[in-house]
Amino acid sequence: MAETNGSSSPPTGTTGSGTPEPPHAKRMITFWLIISLVVDVLYYTLAGPHMPPGDMTSAASGAQFDLNILMICALPVILGVWTYLGYALYNFREGRPGTLLTGPMAHGNFRLQVGWMVGTTVLVLGLFVFGTAELIIPAGAGGGEGPDPIWTPTSHTVLPIQVIGQQWKWTYRYPTYGGFETTSLVIPDNTTIAFHVTSLDVIHDFWAYQLGIKADANPQQDNVAFTTTHQLGQFTVRCDELCGLWHGAMYGFGHVVTKAAFAAWATRTEAQLAANTKLLPPFQWTYVPDANGADGGYYPDNVDPYSKVEIYGAQKAKV
Numbered sequence: 495m496a497e498t499n500g501s502s503s504p505p506t507g508t509t510g511s512g513t514p515e516p517p518h519a520k521r522m523i524t525f526w527l528i529i530s531l532v533v534d535v536l537y538y539t540l541a542g543p544h545m546p547p548g549d550m551t552s553a554a555s556g557a558q559f560d561l562n563i564l565m566i567c568a569l570p571v572i573l574g575v576w577t578y579l580g581y582a583l584y585n586f587r588e589g590r591p592g593t594l595l596t597g598p599m600a601h602g603n604f605r606l607q608v609g610w611m612v613g614t615t616v617l618v619l620g621l622f623v624f625g626t627a628e629l630i631i632p633a634g635a636g637g638g639e640g641p642d643p644i645w646t647p648t649s650h651t652v653l654p655i656q657v658i659g660q661q662w663k664w665t666y667r668y669p670t671y672g673g674f675e676t677t678s679l680v681i682p683d684n685t686t687i688a689f690h691v692t693s694l695d696v697i698h699d700f701w702a703y704q705l706g707i708k709a710d711a712n713p714q715q716d717n718v719a720f721t722t723t724h725q726l727g728q729f730t731v732r733c734d735e736l737c738g739l740w741h742g743a744m745y746g747f748g749h750v751v752t753k754a755a756f757a758a759w760a761t762r763t764e765a766q767l768a769a770n771t772k773l774l775p776p777f778q779w780t781y782v783p784d785a786n787g788a789d790g791g792y793y794p795d796n797v798d799p800y801s802k803v804e805i806y807g808a809q810k811a812k813v
């Protein structure tokens with residue numbers, strides 16, 4: 495396989511001592527197959543279950559599975575490079591007994607050419623089919639699918655939660671509980687959730703890491719991302735789109751709690767926030783950014799200085 499001295503090479507390998515060369519390619523391929531199998535199995539059993547983003551939701555475990563499959567495909571590639579490098583460094587080193595002068599030409603090797611083309615084509619097309627299926631089957635794989643998703647969950651009971659990004663915090667509205675708005679993200683276990691992600695100002699990105707959810711928050715867009723929760727616990731929420739000075743402050747935690755605990759929390763919070771909810775703009779999938787603030791109370795006198803039409807729950811100024 496290795497060509498060492500240019501166009502004057504004879505067609506087959508020879509050594510300085512005239513002894514025939516061992517079957518280098520077969521040795522390398524055999525070693526490569528064995529080490530690839532061993533490393534892949536070790537990776538899948540030992541590291542695989544701990545790979546990010548974990549398995550808290552259907553989207554997270556789907557992402558973890560995809561990552562593991564890609565690693566299982568990638569590990570033999572890097573091991574192939576290292577095997578060849580190590581083998582060549584040791585066996586074709588200068589001063590080796592029976593120094594190799596040249597090897598058979600790779601150029602024009604029919605089996606090598608066909609093998610290369612078939613191997614790479616199968617790998618790329620296989621990953622294309624796999625990647626597409628892994629997007630469709632889990633209903634978008636936790637990514638935002640826009641306002642009208644083509645891949646929807648099979649579950650008939652989906653809990654909608656609206657995620658609102660603004661400089662520089664996240665708030666959440668629960669339309670099935672009167673549309674109250676809170677900075678706490680609490681979601682029930684064993685439930686399919688539709689996150690409706692939007693923004694009041696610039697582009698943000700709602701990234702609930704352990705949920706496997708990541709969806710852009712665009713003003714006047716209702717970007718929907720689905721997932722089904724599988725585990726109780728805490729997860730992190732970050733903004734993943736540089737959105738201004740305090741982008742890094744758009745960081746917090748959410749919680750997956752039992753269905754009963756969620757129902758109790760949501761009912762209690764709906765009652766506690768009822769007075770505030772009345773002042774909010776009516777629940778919609780998007781909100782037009784407004785000088786009065788979507789919470790209806792940004793300016794001290796609660797009067798929108800720019801528009802007589804957009805009141806959004808603003809109260810009369812105290813004169």
Ligand SMILES: [Cu+2]
Pocket residue numbers: 659697698699733734735736737741744
């Ligand atoms: Cu942001």
